Amino acid sequence: MKVHTANLFTGLPLVILAAFFWGVGGGIAGLLLDKGWSPLVIAAFRAFIGLLFIIFWYLSHKKVKLTLNRSLIFWSVVAGCGMAGNIGFYFISITETNIPIASTLMYTAPVFVLIISALFRIEIITKIKLGATIVVITGIVLLTGVYNMSFLNISTWGIMSGLLSGLSYAIFIFGYKYSSAFGNYITVLMVSAFTELILLFSFSEKLQFLQVVTHLKDFVFFLLLGFVGAGLALFFYVVGLKKVMPGSASVVAMIEPVTASSFGIFILGQFINEVQFIGMIIILMTVTFLSYYTIKE
Numbered sequence: 146m147k148v149h150t151a152n153l154f155t156g157l158p159l160v161i162l163a164a165f166f167w168g169v170g171g172g173i174a175g176l177l178l179d180k181g182w183s184p185l186v187i188a189a190f191r192a193f194i195g196l197l198f199i200i201f202w203y204l205s206h207k208k209v210k211l212t213l214n215r216s217l218i219f220w221s222v223v224a225g226c227g228m229a230g231n232i233g234f235y236f237i238s239i240t241e242t243n244i245p246i247a248s249t250l251m252y253t254a255p256v257f258v259l260i261i262s263a264l265f266r267i268e269i270i271t272k273i274k275l276g277a278t279i280v281v282i283t284g285i286v287l288l289t290g291v292y293n294m295s296f297l298n299i300s301t302w303g304i305m306s307g308l309l310s311g312l313s314y315a316i317f318i319f320g321y322k323y324s325s326a327f328g329n330y331i332t333v334l335m336v337s338a339f340t341e342l343i344l345l346f347s348f349s350e351k352l353q354f355l356q357v358v359t360h361l362k363d364f365v366f367f368l369l370l371g372f373v374g375a376g377l378a379l380f381f382y383v384v385g386l387k388k389v390m391p392g393s394a395s396v397v398a399m400i401e402p403v404t405a406s407s408f409g410i411f412i413l414g415q416f417i418n419e420v421q422f423i424g425m426i427i428i429l430m431t432v433t434f435l436s437y438y439t440i441k442e
Contacts, residue, residue, distance in 0.1 A: 161400060163382035168248070168404025170374020174236050175244045175413050177366055184236035186353045187370070189345035191232065194371020195379065196338040202380065203331055211335070212328030221333045224320025225340025230313025233345055234306045241303025244409025245417050248402040249288055249425045250307025255432050256281050257315035277435040280427060287424025288417075334379070402429060 170191070177187050203209060231251070238247035256278050263270045289304045317337075324333045346354065357367050406425070409415040417425065 159381040163378045164400040165404050166373045166378035166381070168401040168406075169408065170370055170378065171235070171239070171244055171248055171401075171405035172408025172412060173366055173370040173374065175239055175409055175415075177363065177370070178236065178240050179413065180363060182357075182363070183350050183353055184240050185233055185345060185349040186357070187367070188229075188232045188236050189342065189349040189354060190357055190367050191371045191375050192229070192338065192342040192345050194368060195375025196335075196342050198372065198376025198380070199331070199334050199338050203335065206331075209329065209331050211332045213332060213336075214327055217324050217327035217332060218336060220320050220324030220327065221336035222320075222340045224317050224324055224333065225337035226344060227313045227315070227317025227320050228337055228341040229344040231310050231317055232341070233348070234310035234313060238303050238306035238310055241300045241306060243415035243417070244413065245402075245406035245415060245425060246288060246299065246303070246421070247307050247310070248405035248409075249428050250285070250304065251310040251314060252402045252428060252432055253281060253285065253308065253311040254314035254318070255435050257312045258318055259435070261315060261319065274435065277431050280431045281435075284424045284427030284431065288421050288428060289424075290421065 174184075174187050174191075178184060203211075235247055235251050238250060259270070259274055259278060261267075285308075289299055320337065321333060324337070358364055410417070
């Protein structure tokens with residue numbers, strides 16, 4: 146009973162806070178996109194602040210030693226590439242569609258994890274998993290409106306970017322899973338965060354990136370995005386995950402797209418119609434079930 150109580154008041158709330166902050170980060174990015182900032186510049190600056198947060202945490206914990214080796218570096222770089230693709234494509238998708246659609250498409254990541262696992266024979270596809278995947282695809286069709294030749298005014302690139310964001314997140318999951326077996330998590334986070342920053346900065350508009358610090362009002366939002374959406378959220382998630390079962394964490398992760406969607410709808414005025422709303426609910430509920438089922442299996 147003591148363990149359960151400890152988990153209830155320390156682990157799970159931290160995971161919930163992490164998911165909430167990730168969702169808020171998507172909303173802040175939406176505000177900056179509306180101000181004309183490039184999605185890749187926003188993603189790169191977010192990664193920069195996140196890396197500084199990790200470095201600060203490392204320097205304040207002198208007992209923690211970096212555990213560098215070839216295997217850890219390789220898989221951490223893979224995780225970093227996944228992180229870069231996840232955030233970069235997510236912000237691009239927000240630009241091309243809106244926050245509710247982009248965040249929901251990104252949440253299809255567990256489906257991509259399942260597909261990749263099946264292709265490399267990491268796990269067996271059951272009828273339940275296959276059925277859940279088909280249901281998610283149905284939800285995507287409703288959410289994006291691809292059943293309608295007019296596409297409901299949603300760009301194809303916006304849809305593709307959202308799905309690529311989910312695929313990239315799946316790659317991050319595999320990279321983090323394998324890299325953590327070769328060293329401590331702070332080393333993995335530092336290498337992956339550095340990789341993420343290098344990639345995003347390489348593809349971003351360098352001049353606009355440097356101009357961030359000259360726009361005081363927007364600079365505050367950039368700092369808030371990096372601190373809340375990258376640094377603080379990641380810290381809460383890593384600490385919370387130590388004290389809560391992965392199955393529970395996968396369920397409360399649904400807070401992220403719901404928070405981001407709510408931010409987009411109620412603050413930025415980005416509305417979706419009834420059919421899209423049904424599609425969004427189908428995706429969120431089915432992916433949450435699939436994540437929980439996979440962990441419990």
